[in-house]
Amino acid sequence: MGLTTIRRRLKFCAGFVRLRIGISLLIIGSLLRPVSIAANPYLAKPGEPVVTVRAATCAVSGGFVHMYSAIDHGIFDKYGIKVNHIYIRGSGISLTALASDEIQFLYCAADATIPGMATGIDGKLIGAPLVGFPYVMLARKDIKRPEDLKGKSIGVTRPGDLSFRLTRVLLKKFNLSEEEVRIRPIGGSQSERYNAMLQDIVQALVITPPLDVRGKKDGFNLIYNLNDLNLPFIYSSLHTNSKMLRERPWLAQRFIAAMAESIYFVEKNPDKAKGSVAKALKLKDPEALQSSYDAYAKSIINRRMIVPANAVAEAVELAKTETNVRRKASEIFDNTFAEDLEKSGFLKELWGGKVP
Secondary structure: OOHHHHHHHHHHHHHHHHHHHHHHHHHHHHHHOOOOOOOOOOOOOOOOOOEEEEEEEOOOOHHHHHHHHHHHOOHHHHOOEEEEEEEOOOHHHHHHHHHOOOOOEEEEEHHHHHHHHHOOOOOEEEEOOEEOOOOEEEEOOOOOOHHHHOOOEEEEOOOOOHHHHHHHHHHHHOOOOOOOOEEEEOOOOHHHHHHHHHOOOOOEEEEOOOHHHHHHHOOOEEEEEHHHHOOOOEOEEEEEOHHHHHHOHHHHHHHHHHHHHHHHHHHHOHHHHHHHHHHHHOOOOHHHHHHHHHHHHHHOEOOOOOOOHHHHHHHHHHHOOOOOOOOOHHHOEOOHHHHHHHHOOHHHHHHOOOOO
């Protein structure tokens, strides 16, 4: 075989190897790429004007990690939505703002808003990224168990709110009356109520991660995990109003799609997600951030975002004992938008197959 022939064959082999490598990289790249425009019917079209909406969160919480991350990392932008994020303290005030269309979307614990919507306040649940109980009862050093709460005060935001109702349920569980244990409304955020416990103004309170980590470091006791109550509970959920559903249902659909992508983003990018929580909560403690991430990105995540009808029905039944209910449970939620994510193939494409 001549030298020229050998060189030609070597050149051909090298070219073939490069071609094989190129094809392999192309295949790998296609597997790793974000959801394509063809597979994602909800993305904004080229040249389409951006739509601005006001979206509120009703507290400052690690439980809102998916909303924070979607805003911080441009996920809404892909769907042609500019989100002006507003913090409104408390579920009641937030619902009023939603009903009056001062905000178009609300992200808040559904079990906090369902009683208000059940009385007739305009609002509807269209997605529930978190389903489950992240709450725990934290108490001062001398309180080791719920029975030790006799003669003590438990801090809540205000009468009738979620912290108030959860505290009542816990007292009932342990046969403690409100004469034996004082439920003390002190307003403020969880952090502000925590500071009240530091000053011994109250001796216990219901909190969510990552405050549990801070509490342990401060020597407080975690005396009860409310998940052990085995109650159906809907936590961080997306709400909108009748005007949005009537006039711009396509926008509600895009918003839900963006939140679904944020669930995927948070799960695949834990450091970026924890960074968004750190920014929102002004928190630097790595252990606390990890506790928050474990609770809200893993433990009670609901990737399909379907609102559980049975949990809504039970929440409405519970509301009947404290308020005048005017709406049926079926009138408080709409799973059409979340279900469309599955029907369109969007979720399958997003997760690369069956949703975990």
